[in-house]
Amino acid sequence: MSFSEEPVHFESNGNQLFGIFHPASDRNKEFGIIFANSGMQNRVGPHRLYITFARILSQRGYSVLRIDFPGIGESEGEVTETHFDAHNPDHTVSAINFMKDSKKIRRIALFGLCAGARNVIKAASFDHRVERVVMWSLPIIWIPPTFPAPAPKKDPRGWMSKTGAILTIKDKFQKSIHIDAWKRYFSSGGDIVGIFITVRSIFWNLVSNQEKWSQKRHHVFFTAFSSYIKSGRPALFLYGDKDDILIEEFKEKSKEFSGNTKTSYDLIIIPKGNHSFSSIDTSMKAISETIDWLSSWSNYKYNS
């Protein structure tokens, strides 16, 4: 079998962005999937997850483009913010243009993990060439463990939802009654001040979701989220069951679509999976479930 992966460059808002293009193994140009960076990690993804997934998809007849946003990996530009809305969805749209114009791929789907999931649903909300979106570990408000929480002064309205705060209080309370948990905390460099800061920040997050959702970047995200779901285009939300706070936040948010018959989204939960599916068994399960979900794509006709 010949090796066909290709390093590519494309222009986006004045920066040359980098990517690796995997053509479908049978060379069909029907289906293409763009992978967006999961936060600060380059196109390889955490524990080479994006490589594994892209190579399997390529064997299944999908072309894949794994991209680096500005300042990440090989791309030009700088990273100026590190929260999970740091990357502009316009860059994903530039990647769609590249797939359509240079690689002549006819139908496009988007994939992202964590911050990448936030990015792709925003891009898909205003680019109607996107036929479906795959989002793994989509954070609604809660800052996933891999991201540092912003300092309270910078983000005074908190970094998790009320649901997240309640679940966190329960979890921390359960841990606090075990002596081993305290030993682990202090042996890993934790101190009393850290406990005070954590408790204060968790209780701070009990303020209403409505106030947090009014924050500009959350507002932009929720507008895009609603717009995409209401468009009726398919979406897959996939979480690991250890990411329980994200799942609860997603369920709470999705209630607003419960009466809408046009929506076409699915929720898949991977047993034993964590936020980045960092065990090989769970990442392969997540890949397998996603490929099953994508198999209906060829039968789907998007009617805009």
Next chain:
Amino acid sequence: MESPLFINYENKNLFGVLHTPENTKSKKGIIFLHPYAEEKQRVDRIFVHLARQLCSKGYSVMRFDFHGCGDSIGNFEESTFDSQISDLRTVFNMFVIDTGIEEVSLFGIRLGANIAIQYAGMDKNIDKLILWSPIINGAEYAETLIRNKLFSSLMDKNIKISKKQILSTLDSEGCVDIDGFYLTKQHYEYLNNMEVYTKSLNSSCEAFIGITKSEASIITKYESFAKKLRIIGNKCDLVLTDDKMYWDQRTHYEWYFPDNLIKQTIDWILHH
């Protein structure tokens, strides 16, 4: 100019990026060697940043991913010490032929630094070694990997696993999943027996060892390593900076760059 490429040899396709300076009169080049597993992802942009800076000062730079790592073909568990030496030899030859470089140095971080030291012991053509936080004690490093696995299992309420069980799995199944990367029995044994020091190092090979304050507690081990290099005639500078541990997950998400270490490294390269 930056040229991303796949280097094909023996049915392997290694991903690399060749940085070629505008001033092509320069005959100096540096090959970058990445660290192990997820540490590679965390230092990726530091590599890019440093390569661009060195290129702007007239150095050709070659960055590449070992077989089974990064964008290269293969599975992580297929990568061994021997395969990495073989990958480096191929890249070295290609780099020299393609660029006309006459002085080649190696820059490695963590286990990448150890590969650099070992390779320089085998190939007398290496001019300089730039070593960021080489692994002084392979057995301790292997122990850290096992501890990471234990720590991950502590996060899981339903799974309780002991070190003995992990080592038993490693023995019976030949590998164990550590945060998404298979650690093989062969690699575990290699780490346990790994010697940072090599007697066969060419005495004209100069070395820069850069460490951060996170390693200040083991600086005597680095001093001892530097002393051994000096005894066999190698010029060696050991530099401790006040940077944070840049290969750590938290510093990665802060998008942290060890600016002092980068500056001191570039200064050393330019003046040697």
